[in-house]
Amino acid sequence: MHTPPRPADLPPDRATERPPDRAAELAVECLEGVEDLLGDWLEAVQPLRDTYEGAVPDDDFRGSALQAFELLLRTVAELPVPAELAGISERIGERRARQGVPLDSLLAAARLDFRVVWDALVERADDRDKVRLVASAYHVWEAVEAHVTGIMTAYQRTVLEMGRQREDERRLWFDRLLESGGHNPTVVRDVGLALGFVPSGRFLCVAAPPGSGPGGGLHGAAAALRSAGAVSQRQTVSSASLLVVQLGRRVTEETVLEGLDGVPCGVSPVAEGLAGVPRAVELATATVRVLAEDATGPLRLSDAWLDVLVNRAGHFAAHLTEDVLGGLYGRNAGDGGNGSDGGAVPAAERERLLHTVRVHLTGSGSIAETARALYCHRNTVQQRFTRFCELTGRDIRRPGDAALLAFALRARESGGG
Numbered sequence: 001m002h003t004p005p006r007p008a009d010l011p012p013d014r015a016t017e018r019p020p021d022r023a024a025e026l027a028v029e030c031l032e033g034v035e036d037l038l039g040d041w042l043e044a045v046q047p048l049r050d051t052y053e054g055a056v057p058d059d060d061f062r063g064s065a066l067q068a069f070e071l072l073l074r075t076v077a078e079l080p081v082p083a084e085l086a087g088i089s090e091r092i093g094e095r096r097a098r099q100g101v102p103l104d105s106l107l108a109a110a111r112l113d114f115r116v117v118w119d120a121l122v123e124r125a126d127d128r129d130k131v132r133l134v135a136s137a138y139h140v141w142e143a144v145e146a147h148v149t150g151i152m153t154a155y156q157r158t159v160l161e162m163g164r165q166r167e168d169e170r171r172l173w174f175d176r177l178l179e180s181g182g183h184n185p186t187v188v189r190d191v192g193l194a195l196g197f198v199p200s201g202r203f204l205c206v207a208a209p210p211g212s213g214p215g216g217g218l219h220g221a222a223a224a225l226r227s228a229g230a231v232s233q234r235q236t237v238s239s240a241s242l243l244v245v246q247l248g249r250r251v252t253e254e255t256v257l258e259g260l261d262g263v264p265c266g267v268s269p270v271a272e273g274l275a276g277v278p279r280a281v282e283l284a285t286a287t288v289r290v291l292a293e294d295a296t297g298p299l300r301l302s303d304a305w306l307d308v309l310v311n312r313a314g315h316f317a318a319h320l321t322e323d324v325l326g327g328l329y330g331r332n333a334g335d336g337g338n339g340s341d342g343g344a345v346p347a348a349e350r351e352r353l354l355h356t357v358r359v360h361l362t363g364s365g366s367i368a369e370t371a372r373a374l375y376c377h378r379n380t381v382q383q384r385f386t387r388f389c390e391l392t393g394r395d396i397r398r399p400g401d402a403a404l405l406a407f408a409l410r411a412r413e414s415g416g417g
Helices: 021-032 034-049 058-076 088-099 103-124 127-180 185-195 214-227 253-259 274-288 305-313 315-328 347-362 367-374 378-392 399-413
Strands: 202-208 232-236 241-247 265-267 298-300
Touching: 021 034, 021 058, 021 103, 021 127, 034 058, 034 103, 058 088, 058 103, 058 127, 088 103, 088 127, 103 127, 127 185, 127 232, 127 274, 185 274, 202 214, 202 253, 202 274, 214 232, 214 241, 214 253, 241 253, 241 274, 265 274, 274 298, 274 305, 305 315, 305 399, 315 347, 315 378, 315 399, 347 367, 347 378, 347 399, 367 378
Parallel strands: 265 298
Antiparallel strands: 202 241, 202 265, 232 241
């Protein structure tokens, strides 16, 4: 094949002038023998086509190329372009995107059109015509580039549309899993196939506040995890932005938590199997509701159970606080009316008693350890516990009462009582 001059090789005044009539006449001659051009092009493009030959049927490949050459030659010859040819570039781009043809191979093949068309023009030209053809190089190249641009634009638009469609389909499948609660084995299996999850795998669910930026900061974490080889699904529900990650040898629970550093979010326990993901979603979203306003990283449910239970208790948390701690404020305590009814204790004494109870609840349950933490004698701690029990009817030394006191104090601290 001849090596045609590129536009950059032409003088400025010749790169923009209209093609002489003889170039148009030669293009008409090429149009009459367009099948020959197709044969030359197929031979030149074969190495490129080897990378995607199975994706595009022969009839489709040849037919599209033939239409593209007719479009180019009509453009160079300044002939009318029939309606069926007008959008061929865009149709090729869209179809090849859906067929999975690599864009770089597709564009390289389309740009070979210039060399084939130019070669055909030169072959039909005499010596005098060849001199005049130099001025037409720019216009031939311009026609090919318009064709290539149409292909590329349609290809990229189609890829974006396909990506959105795939994401919509993935979201619908995940919604089906949540709606089924993981109780339908067929749905679990189908969701696994649609999302690339192994139904018997292990999963971690992360929830971020819905109004805390794009995905609650989960977008970057999800991208990093995908780069590390993680299979994941991002989803938005009414109460949170979700990220579900399948764990494995390379992507562990610790890996996910490291990737969430700096992202305020709630983290569920590990779900054993895809069927357990709906429960993990519920637990993660319950955890994110109790995040502190100044939270700067992930909060595991295992570290937030008490807060989650208080949050889920609703107005009952206030009732419990009133019942358990009311005696400190001069109100009847629960537990059969054993509390004091003699008026509120002084604020200083009340806070000292409450502080002693808090320290004891956060420790191991040892009186000696609590005394050391408060820098006082163990008998002093015992006396405070006795006084607290007189006022409230609850003895922190009894496990059941200790659990209720822990709940009531957390509810009081969170504004629930």
